Each structure stands twice: as structure tokens, then as C-alpha cells.
Amino acid sequence: MTGNTLYDSLLIAIFVSAALTALVLLKIDAPYGRHKREGWGPKIPTRLGWIVMEAPASLLFFWFFFTGPNSGSAVALILLFMWQLHYVHRSFIYPFQIKVKPGSQEPLLVILMGSTYCGINGYLNGAFVSTYGTHLTNEWLQDPRFILGVMLFATGYYINKKSDAMLRALRASSADYQIPRGFVFNRVSMPNYFGEVLTWCGFALACWSLAGLSFVLFTMANLVPRALTNHRWYREKFADYPADRKAIFPWLL
Numbered sequence: 001m002t003g004n005t006l007y008d009s010l011l012i013a014i015f016v017s018a019a020l021t022a023l024v025l026l027k028i029d030a031p032y033g034r035h036k037r038e039g040w041g042p043k044i045p046t047r048l049g050w051i052v053m054e055a056p057a058s059l060l061f062f063w064f065f066f067t068g069p070n071s072g073s074a075v076a077l078i079l080l081f082m083w084q085l086h087y088v089h090r091s092f093i094y095p096f097q098i099k100v101k102p103g104s105q106e107p108l109l110v111i112l113m114g115s116t117y118c119g120i121n122g123y124l125n126g127a128f129v130s131t132y133g134t135h136l137t138n139e140w141l142q143d144p145r146f147i148l149g150v151m152l153f154a155t156g157y158y159i160n161k162k163s164d165a166m167l168r169a170l171r172a173s174s175a176d177y178q179i180p181r182g183f184v185f186n187r188v189s190m191p192n193y194f195g196e197v198l199t200w201c202g203f204a205l206a207c208w209s210l211a212g213l214s215f216v217l218f219t220m221a222n223l224v225p226r227a228l229t230n231h232r233w234y235r236e237k238f239a240d241y242p243a244d245r246k247a248i249f250p251w252l253l
């Protein structure tokens with residue numbers, strides 16, 4: 001805890017909402033992508049939705065990072081680079097890489113909930129790295145937690161981006177869903193989600209912070225239930241779906 005009431009309260013709120021999110025998403029599939037359905041209120045165009053949802057994580061991290069006292073330190077700058085490597089791509093590049101059907105829209109409610117979370121998450125992690133993470137000095141560069149964290153982040157990032165690129169290639173080749181094959185798809189149905197979880201485990205380890213841990217738990221609360229649903233969906237849709245694939249964690253789940 002930092003002693004800043006707003007920061008600490010938001011951090012606790014994220015831990016609580018991660019638990020609630022997991023419980024809700026085990027019962028209700030988030031209504032976007034292959035589980036899109038009517039009855040979720042007004043909608044906005046898919047690409048705009050991705051930008052509105054993800055950009056606050058990038059922008060608020062930038063803001064609280066550069067207004068913090070440690071923003072010039074080497075460790076802080078590396079952590080800034082890691083965060084923005086993901087979030088500048090996810091907010092401003094990914095929405096234009098995905099192939100969307102003409103007129104495709106997503107529920108505003110889902111976008112606003114995601115956007116609110118991303119903003120809070122950008123604040124919690126940006127402020128931690130530049131203000132509250134007093135251990136993030138030059139000595140931290142040699143700490144095993146930092147080194148392992150950066151390696152885990154890089155591994156997760158590669159798996160996430162390569163898997164997403166393979167799915168985009170499948171989508172470009174056909175308007176129908178197909179069975180993805182190769183790379184980590186040979187082990188799990190949702191390697192992009194697996195990579196995402198590893199990415200943020202790496203970031204949390206490299207920061208050694210509760211803010212990072214809250215992000216890991218929130219990511220898992222979102223992605224594990226959806227991976228389980230998508231895995232069932234693949235098995236029901238394709239009679240020849242590989243029987244030995246897990247949903248998200250190779251050999252485990």
C-alpha cells in the first residue's frame with residue numbers, strides 16, 4: 001500500500017472486481033467477436049471500440065509516468081517501454097490490422113467497462129513505476145526478478161503477437177472460422193490469451209508490485225473463462241478438432 005487513499009482504494013477495487021469478473025464471465029460470455037449477440041444496448045464501430053477501450057491504458061500510463069519523480073531512471077524507462085510496446089500497438093495499430101466485416105459494431109457497454117478498467121490500470125501501473133516503486137533503482141537492473149520478468153514479458157509478447165497474426169491470416173483467407181494449426185496452437189486453443197497472461201506475469205515480476213499483480217489477475221479473470229468457452233466452441237463446431245489441445249495453458253487447462 002502506498003498511503004495515497006485514491007491509489008490504494010482503486011487497487012483494492014481492482015482486486016475485488018477481478019474476482020467478480022471471473023465469476024460473471026464463467027456464467028456469461030462477453031458479447032463480442034464469435035460470441036457477439038443482440039440485447040446489449042447501443043453499439044459503436046469495432047475499430048473505434050478497440051481504440052476507445054485500450055487507449056486509456058497507454059495515455060494514462062504516459063501521463064502518470066512523466067509526472068512522477070523517478071521517470072528519468074533507467075529501470076522506469078525500460079518498464080515504460082515494455083508497457084507501451086504492448087499498449088501503443090493494441091490501442092492504435094491492432095484495431096487497423098484486424099479484418100472487420102463492413103458495418104461491424106461492438107456493444108458500447110462492453111467498450112466503456114473495458115475503457116474504465118484500462119484507465120485505472122494505466123494510472124496504477126504508471127504511478128507505481130514512476131512514483132511508488134522506490135525499489136526501482138539502478139540496482140534493480142541486476143535483480144533476478146527484473147531479469148526473469150523481462151524475459152517472461154518478451155516470451156509472452158512474442159507468443160501473443162504471433163498467434164494474433166496467425167488468426168488474422170486465417171480471417172483474411174476466409175469469412176468463416178477455421179481450425180488454427182501450428183506454433184502454440186498445437187498445444188492450446190487460445191495461445192494469444194496464453195501469451196497475454198505470460199506478458200503481464202513478466203511485467204508484474206519485473207515491477208514487483210501489487211499493481212502488476214492486480215493486472216495479472218484481472219487479465220486471467222477475463223481470458224481464462226473466455227478461453228474455456230472458446231475451447232468448447234471449437235470442439236462443438238469442428239468434429240475433427242484436435243483432441244489433445246488444452247484451452248489456454250499447455251498440458252494444464
Ligand SMILES: NC(=O)c1ccc[n+]([C@@H]2O[C@H](COP(=O)([O-])OP(=O)(O)OC[C@H]3O[C@@H](n4cnc5c(N)ncnc54)[C@H](OP(=O)(O)O)[C@@H]3O)[C@@H](O)[C@H]2O)c1
Nearest residue numbers: 033034098164167168170171177178180192193196219222
Ligand atoms: N488483457 C485482457 O484482459 C484482454 C481481454 C480481451 C482480449 N485481450 C487481447 O486482445 C486480443 C484479441 O482478443 P480477442 O478476444 O478478440 O481474440 P480472438 O477471439 O482470438 O480474435 C482475434 C481475431 O482473430 C479472428 N479469429 C479468431 N479465431 C479465428 C478462427 N478460428 N478463424 C478465423 N479467424 C479467427 C477474430 O475474428 P472475429 O472477430 O470475427 O471473431 C479476430 O479478428 C488478444 O491478443 C487478447 O489476448 C486482452
